[in-house]
Amino acid sequence: MSLQPTDTHVATQWAYDSPLIACRFDPQGRFAFSSAEDQSLQRWSLADGSKAVLKAHDSWVFALVCTADGTHVISGGGDGRLIWWPVADAAPQPARTLPAHAGWIRCLALSPDGQLLASGGNDGVVRLWNVADGSLVRELRGHDTNIYSVTFHPQGIWLLSGDLRGKIVQWTVATGEQVRTFDAKALWSYNGGQGVDFGGVRSLAVSPDGKYLAAGGLNNASNPLGAVHDPVVLRFDWESQAVVHTHIADGLKGSIWRVLFHPEGWLVGVSGGSSGGFLSFWNADKPAELHRFSLPNIARDMDFHPDQQQILTTHFDRHLRISKLTPKPA
Amino acid sequence: MDARYACRSQEHGIARRQFLGSLAAGAGAFAGGMGMFSRPGFTAELQKQQKRMLVFNMHGGLSQLESWDPKPGTATGGPFRAIPTSVPGIHISELLPYTAKQMHHLAIVRSIDTAEGDHGKGAYMMLHGRKQTPASDFPTLGAVVAKATCPETAALPGHIIVTPGGGGGRSNDASYLGPKYASLVLGGGTPPQNLARPDGLSEAMDASRNQFRKQLDDQFFARRRTARTEAYTFSYEQAQQLLAQRDVFDVTKESETDFERYGKHDLGRQCLLARRLIENGIAFVQVTHSNYDTHNENFNFHLEQLGEFDRTFATLVGDLADRGLLEHTLIVVLSEFGRTPGINPYYGRDHWGTAWSVLMGGTGIQKGAVIGKTNDNGTEVVDRKVDHGHLFHTYLSAVGVDTTDTFQIDGREQPIADPAYQPIQELLA
Numbered sequence: 001m002s003l004q005p006t007d008t009h010v011a012t013q014w015a016y017d018s019p020l021i022a023c024r025f026d027p028q029g030r031f032a033f034s035s036a037e038d039q040s041l042q043r044w045s046l047a048d049g050s051k052a053v054l055k056a057h058d059s060w061v062f063a064l065v066c067t068a069d070g071t072h073v074i075s076g077g078g079d080g081r082l083i084w085w086p087v088a089d090a091a092p093q094p095a096r097t098l099p100a101h102a103g104w105i106r107c108l109a110l111s112p113d114g115q116l117l118a119s120g121g122n123d124g125v126v127r128l129w130n131v132a133d134g135s136l137v138r139e140l141r142g143h144d145t146n147i148y149s150v151t152f153h154p155q156g157i158w159l160l161s162g163d164l165r166g167k168i169v170q171w172t173v174a175t176g177e178q179v180r181t182f183d184a185k186a187l188w189s190y191n192g193g194q195g196v197d198f199g200g201v202r203s204l205a206v207s208p209d210g211k212y213l214a215a216g217g218l219n220n221a222s223n224p225l226g227a228v229h230d231p232v233v234l235r236f237d238w239e240s241q242a243v244v245h246t247h248i249a250d251g252l253k254g255s256i257w258r259v260l261f262h263p264e265g266w267l268v269g270v271s272g273g274s275s276g277g278f279l280s281f282w283n284a285d286k287p288a289e290l291h292r293f294s295l296p297n298i299a300r301d302m303d304f305h306p307d308q309q310q311i312l313t314t315h316f317d318r319h320l321r322i323s324k325l326t327p328k329p330a
Numbered sequence: 331m332d333a334r335y336a337c338r339s340q341e342h343g344i345a346r347r348q349f350l351g352s353l354a355a356g357a358g359a360f361a362g363g364m365g366m367f368s369r370p371g372f373t374a375e376l377q378k379q380q381k382r383m384l385v386f387n388m389h390g391g392l393s394q395l396e397s398w399d400p401k402p403g404t405a406t407g408g409p410f411r412a413i414p415t416s417v418p419g420i421h422i423s424e425l426l427p428y429t430a431k432q433m434h435h436l437a438i439v440r441s442i443d444t445a446e447g448d449h450g451k452g453a454y455m456m457l458h459g460r461k462q463t464p465a466s467d468f469p470t471l472g473a474v475v476a477k478a479t480c481p482e483t484a485a486l487p488g489h490i491i492v493t494p495g496g497g498g499g500r501s502n503d504a505s506y507l508g509p510k511y512a513s514l515v516l517g518g519g520t521p522p523q524n525l526a527r528p529d530g531l532s533e534a535m536d537a538s539r540n541q542f543r544k545q546l547d548d549q550f551f552a553r554r555r556t557a558r559t560e561a562y563t564f565s566y567e568q569a570q571q572l573l574a575q576r577d578v579f580d581v582t583k584e585s586e587t588d589f590e591r592y593g594k595h596d597l598g599r600q601c602l603l604a605r606r607l608i609e610n611g612i613a614f615v616q617v618t619h620s621n622y623d624t625h626n627e628n629f630n631f632h633l634e635q636l637g638e639f640d641r642t643f644a645t646l647v648g649d650l651a652d653r654g655l656l657e658h659t660l661i662v663v664l665s666e667f668g669r670t671p672g673i674n675p676y677y678g679r680d681h682w683g684t685a686w687s688v689l690m691g692g693t694g695i696q697k698g699a700v701i702g703k704t705n706d707n708g709t710e711v712v713d714r715k716v717d718h719g720h721l722f723h724t725y726l727s728a729v730g731v732d733t734t735d736t737f738q739i740d741g742r743e744q745p746i747a748d749p750a751y752q753p754i755q756e757l758l759a
Binding site: 058196226273274 | 390402403405408409410411494495619620621623624625626627630631633634635673675676678
């Protein structure tokens with residue numbers, strides 16, 4: 001079935017009791033998971049919208065991944081802990097809890113073979129974990145500030161991590177050695193008047209063909225404390241490391257919270273900010289959007305359904321929304 | 331010195347002090363008003379005690395929930411946890427682990443309701459103890475403390491504000507107390523200008539020049555001596571004392587070890603300068619840390635700002651305690667207001683004057699005290715509501731000022747603090 005970004009529409013929405021933060025689909029398409037400002041996770045049944053609330057963290061959960069076999073969802077919290085939750089239990093309780101980082105865990109990624117979990121956070125260290133037993137495989141040190149994003153290359157050979165000041169490091173997974181760095185400082189600024197660092201590599205994604213690296217975040221931060229900044233994505237050529245395009249969402253104010261490459265070839269970014277919440281679609285041939293879809297409220301995270309036809313988003317207005325890329329039923 | 335005034339009138343006595351104040355302020359003109367306590371004996375005693383005050387102005391509005399009144403696990407609590415402190419039972423935000431270890435020197439007021447969410451108005455209230463009105467102006471806290479605790483003949487300024495950047499110079503914040511008590515602003519911690527002799531003027535030449543001036547003064551005084559001429563002479567002596575003590579402002583004299591301990595950033599250097607100023611008897615020092623006006627990404631920005639503040643501030647508190655200076659120095663960490671318990675769509679917190687906190691410690695303050703309480707999610711004060719007026723009385727009482735006293739201004743009595751308020755007595759040692 002050929003998909004058209006212009007067909008995007010909100011098909012389902014479910015409300016929770018607290019503003020939502022992160023979200024992921026499970027790889028078998030049974031559940032959606034989200035986290036909220038009340039420190040809990042929510043498991044939503046895609047069949048009927050019923051939910052279970054999972055509580056064990058004593059901070060917000062900023063990052064989620066589902067294991068490749070669909071048995072567990074792993075959460076990373078502001079309490080520095082990783083928690084493995086059995087997905088299918090009626091009332092899931094933590095199956096494994098690891099003190100993983102000093103300070104917040106901001107990002108998680110699963111290796112393409114499903115064996116390794118990468119985590120990053122405020123201690124500036126990337127850690128690789130064995131998904132099966134939770135053992136620490138390796139520590140990767142090369143950032144000197146908060147790590148905001150991690151992602152594996154589709155071939156599984158390399159891991160990429162991005163930080164607050166726009167440094168992206170490419171690591172060899174097998175050895176932990178740094179291969180090279182990408183310069184994404186355009187996503188960071190220091191405002192001397194306000195005395196704050198702002199921006200960062202909020203999200204990383206590598207195209208399925210390995211040709212591009214996308215780094216999402218913000219720029220033009222004229223007033224960081226007042227939320228005046230623009231969502232932007234840098235598209236790097238993987239080989240040359242040159243920035244091929246600075247993808248913009250003309251006229252919008254906000255941040256890109258996640259970028260993903262869709263199998264149809266689009267780069268999709270979710271943004272939230274004073275303009276609202278949006279899904280932006282870009283092609284590789286130009287910086288401007290191919291299409292923009294306006295979500296009902298400020299968005300904070302996004303994931304693709306395994307069928308690649310549905311997009312999950314979390315929102316400040318306490319709603320989880322599923323938007324479909326297929327034509328809206330008459 | 332046996333003064334032989336041509337006229338011994340009270341007006342000349344007042345004029346002398348006005349003149350001194352103006353010269354010390356660099357204004358070169360007479361002050362518009364005159365400040366003196368109605369109980370001068372008390373003032374003299376206070377000046378002997380060498381009380382000092384160190385204020386941290388958390389510019390923009392520090393979040394009470396990310397500092398002194400955390401509400402973890404509630405809808406308003408945000409992602410940060412609370413940690414225990416050196417005082418059993420008192421928890422503060424995990425963003426302040428070093429300060430937590432100094433809590434036995436400190437106290438928290440958690441029940442402030444100023445009902446003001448405007449930056450300018452809030453700042454005025456917190457630093458003047460009164461609401462701003464078009465019809466009146468009042469001296470700022472620093473001016474009052476300097477007036478109350480500094481000898482009239484002090485060479486060094488009694489009221490210094492260290493800002494993160496910008497220029498220096500004198501402010502106009504002393505109102506009727508006159509420019510002598512206005513703040514000397516050290517932009518970026520830079521020493522005042524013109525403290526060193528010009529390059530072309532050797533020490534010997536300068537000494538010779540001063541000797542010649544004294545000769546002329548003595549000849550003049552032999553014929554006529556007035557309060558004004560005496561003040562004129564004293565201003566030179568005062569300037570010489572200030573030049574002789576210019577190292578007070580030179581933070582580079584501090585050790586490399588201390589720079590490491592305080593942190594190699596602007597706030598670290600400025601706090602080291604603040605310690606140096608307090609050690610050298612400056613009555614009132616205010617350090618501004620900016621910026622906390624976090625409408626956007628409140629948690630990321632508090633992580634950064636308090637990450638810088640915590641270790642530096644805690645090191646300073648520890649140093650003042652170790653050196654015995656905390657017995658004489660009041661420390662206050664304040665803002666113009668707090669931040670909303672509600673978290674906005676941008677992970678921010680907005681302006682909030684309804685239920686927020688201030689940290690205090692040092693001379694005159696009960697160690698480890700917590701005054702007042704907010705409700706479970708921090709949206710309102712439920713015990714011992716206070717505001718800027720109570721706090722102003724409390725600060726001054728802690729440094730020994732009788733806040734029921736008045737300034738005599740051009741024959742009129744001006745209450746030192748708003749008579750409608752009293753100090754928070756249970757917070758005073």
